[in-house]
Amino acid sequence: MNHWQARTGSVSRRGFLGTTAGVFAAGATGLLTAGCSGGGDGDSVKIINTSATGAIAINHLMDELGYFTAFGVNAKVTNVSSGNQVLAGVASGSADITVLSGLIGVFPAIDKGMRLKVLGGTQVVSTSALFSGNPQVKSVRDLRGKTLGVGAVGAELYDVFEALLAKYGMSTKDATFRNVGSSADSLKAALAKQIDCGYGQVGNKALAETKGVRMITTVNDELPLWINQGAVASAKAVSGKRKALVKVLASYAKLFQYLTTAESKSKYVAAYVAAGGSQDEGDLEWQFINKTTAYSPTLDLPTEKLNFIQQQNVRSGTQKKVLDPKSYTDLSLRPDALALLKQ
Known part of the structure; x- marks a missing residue:
């Protein structure tokens, strides 16, 4: 989560979870888009994230560092104002994957029948x-x-x-x-x-x-067990765009590796300012994510953290029970993505 948001419509999480994914329209007014080309049409992926300052800053860094191009994937990134819109976009097929959106709403959505798969962890430490x-x-x-x-x-x-x-x-x-x-x-x-x-x-x-x-x-x-964000794709995208999704995961893992280095500070702060934040805020954000490795370079997905936030859902009544990881994960893409980093 973060605090700069595009001026788009918003739906309550409870209200969204009671509707079908088809209500989402990819061309809704107010969406923010950014394109990074590199692969052919067969390696084209539509990514949807929230419009938080941190997510927009990551967009800027991906553009500047050219990781999508380096891994040969044609990625179009769309940013929307709420996590509900993110889930609806992925579930409806308007987008293939989200990488920088909250995980907490994913489990009730899966529990209600949405065919989504968690592929790995991204922001595994709450900021x-x-x-x-x-x-x-x-x-x-x-x-x-x-x-x-x-x-x-x-x-x-x-x-x-x-x-x-x-x-x-x-x-x-x-x-x-x-x-x-x-x-x-x-x-x-x-x-x-x-x-x-x-x-x-x-x-x-x-x-x-x-x-x-x-x-x-x-x-x-x-709450050290609180996990914020993960990579979530539709089951259709996993089966139909596996190769391209692996490249997307590798691109983000490469960026997360970069954020663990001291030399990433100036570029991150500049990207944060370009996203609408201040230099002082960007500096504090970078210090925290660098010190805690908030964005996982290995796309780690700790089961104990996933269970913890599901337990909060059960307590608040948006989820009936804690789901078995086998029912909502597909971790087979992660090792392929990490292998690309070594090439």
């Missing part, structure tokens, strides 16, 4: 953080009786707060969950001190400090 302008709130333990800026029931923004409270023996009844909308809205409400605690990204610490608001903790520090 999110909590912010407060209330001097009484210094840690998660202080959230009892406070107003929290969340999203709809079952959204990541809701589930994270629910999991954080549970860690310290509290339930959703011990705080006021105010549905402010998106994570961007939660951050804005925290900066305006309209709520006691809001949700943002580690990089937003730079902006928060100018508003007299503190970053009280990171999600990773409190």
Whole structure:
């Protein structure tokens, strides 16, 4: 998750999960697209991600570094405003794969019959953080009786707060969950001190400090099992575009390797600024993702992390049970992608 978003329509996660994937139209007004060519038509892949600042920054880096071209894949990247639109696009065939979108909504969608496959992990460490302008709130333990800026029931923004409270023996009844909308809205409400605690990204610490608001903790520090993003494709794309998808995975893995190096800092920060963030925010984001290896160069997909976020779905009622990994993963493309990196 991050906080710059295109001005497109949004659907609640619960509402989306109750509809069919066919409602998504790839040409919807407000989509952001970026093309990187390299392969022939047989190696053409349509990628759909959210329009978060971090995702747009990754787009810029992919363009600048030319990894799609290097691996011979013709990739067209589309960015939309919500994870719901991402899932609908992949499930309907309007897109083949998502690489930089939240995983938490994937499992309820699969549970409801969408033929999706998780191919690997991408952002395996959460880059999110909590912010407060209330001097009484210094840690998660202080959230009892406070107003929290969340999203709809079952959204990541809701589930994270629910999991954080549970860690310290509290339930959703011990705080006021105010549905402010998106994570961007939660951050804005925290900066305006309209709520006691809001949700943002580690990089937003730079902006928060100018508003007299503190970053009280990171999600990773409190919930190390929380996983943000993964590569998810339709079953149709996996069977029909396997070779091209392997090249896409290899391209992103190459970029994630680059982000672990010191020399990636200046380019990442420049890409973050080009995506709409500030230089200070980009610097903090890079420091965090570089230190924690937030984006996995090996596309690792830890089962314990996947089970953890599914348990949050079960708790919030958007998913009936924790799914067996065999029912939602196809990890056969990952070793092929990693093998390409060695060539």
